[in-house]
Amino acid sequence: xxxxxxxxxxxxxxxxxxxxxxxxxxxxxxxxxxxxxxxxxxxxxxxxxxxxxxxxxxxxxxxxxxxxxxxxxxxxxxxxxxxxxxxxxxxxxxxxxxxxxxxxxxxxxxxxxxxxxxxxxxxxxxxxxxxxxxxxxxxxxxxxxxxxxxxxxxxxxxxxxxxxxxxxxxxxxxxxxxxxxxxxxxxxxxxxxxxxxxxxxxxxxxxxxxxxxxxxxxxxxxxxxxxxxxxxxxxxxxxxxxxxxxxxxxxxxxxxxxxxxxxxxxxxxxxxxxxxxxxxxxxxxxxxxxxxxxxxxxxxxxxxxxxxxxxxxxxxxxxxxxxxx
Numbered sequence: 001x002x003x004x005x006x007x008x009x010x011x012x013x014x015x016x017x018x019x020x021x022x023x024x025x026x027x028x029x030x031x032x033x034x035x036x037x038x039x040x041x042x043x044x045x046x047x048x049x050x051x052x053x054x055x056x057x058x059x060x061x062x063x064x065x066x067x068x069x070x071x072x073x074x075x076x077x078x079x080x081x082x083x084x085x086x087x088x089x090x091x092x093x094x095x096x097x098x099x100x101x102x103x104x105x106x107x108x109x110x111x112x113x114x115x116x117x118x119x120x121x122x123x124x125x126x127x128x129x130x131x132x133x134x135x136x137x138x139x140x141x142x143x144x145x146x147x148x149x150x151x152x153x154x155x156x157x158x159x160x161x162x163x164x165x166x167x168x169x170x171x172x173x174x175x176x177x178x179x180x181x182x183x184x185x186x187x188x189x190x191x192x193x194x195x196x197x198x199x200x201x202x203x204x205x206x207x208x209x210x211x212x213x214x215x216x217x218x219x220x221x222x223x224x225x226x227x228x229x230x231x232x233x234x235x236x237x238x239x240x241x242x243x244x245x246x247x248x249x250x251x252x253x254x255x256x257x258x259x260x261x262x263x264x265x266x267x268x269x270x271x272x273x274x275x276x277x278x279x280x281x282x283x284x285x286x287x288x289x290x291x292x293x294x295x296x297x298x299x300x301x302x303x304x305x306x307x308x309x310x311x312x313x314x315x316x317x318x319x320x321x322x323x324x325x
Contacts, residue, residue, distance in 0.1 A: 004228040014294035015061040045077035066127035084150035156260035168251030175250035239273035
């Protein structure tokens with residue numbers, strides 16, 4: 001039988017960003033390179049770009065790790081009649097021309113532009129997602145931090161081409177960091193555990209959705225006990241409430257983050273949570289399927305199972321990962 005709490009603590013330990021310090025610095029170097037390129041290309045039309053994702057919120061895990069780089073443009077950066085689409089297309093074309101087929105692959109995504117740098121001599125792959133945003137009010141961004149994003153591809157209930165996403169990205173970051181700092185033993189741990197599950201089982205689910213629904217669960221349920229008991233309460237909340245939950249964007253209360261999932265996707269997520277709880281309660285060993293340890297960074301008690309081929313589990317050799325990201 002698996003000690004669920006001990007296992008979950010090991011999952012968290014194995015997924016610490018500090019375990020991949022070398023790769024972290026490679027992300028930082030590439031981020032700085034992209035910032036310099038954007039500033040050179042757009043000059044005074046661009047406010048200083050900044051980290052806007054999990055790394056900025058201190059909720060990142062060291063698998064499928066990337067940087068979200070917010071690029072805030074001035075209102076008239078693309079002409080007085082310029083559209084959000086003009087903004088997105090310009091940034092995409094610039095990044096594509098600079099990197100694609102040379103040192104990276106570049107693809108257009110839902111609201112961002114994904115840059116995946118080729119594997120280096122260490123087998124490391126750096127991923128940077130550039131998110132173009134345009135200030136909502138002329139020359140007011142430095143005061144109010146309000147931005148409009150362009151929806152390049154439909155996701156959830158939000159249609160492609162929409163300018164629906166109006167937000168304060170800095171407020172999003174501060175909301176997670178402030179709450180996590182006050183309740184770090186619960187909020188950050190559970191968010192990171194759910195991100196590990198998401199990466200392996202539900203990669204299309206937005207991390208921002210996970211962050212907000214975790215906080216919502218903690219605000220509305222008695223999340224106490226050991227780590228498994230606290231995680232289970234959050235899983236139960238998602239199961240019970242995801243179909244009807246309201247998740248207003250901390251940066252814009254009229255922005256409904258719950259709408260990033262369709263009704264069918266919410267129903268499936270509810271069923272997923274129900275199944276996870278039932279399987280783990282039925283057999284504690286099943287927790288390893290949903291919340292796996294990063295085999296590249298096993299905990300002390302697991303290292304004895306290491307060998308040159310990988311981690312031996314139940315008679316099966318699992319080859320070690322040769323890439324990160």
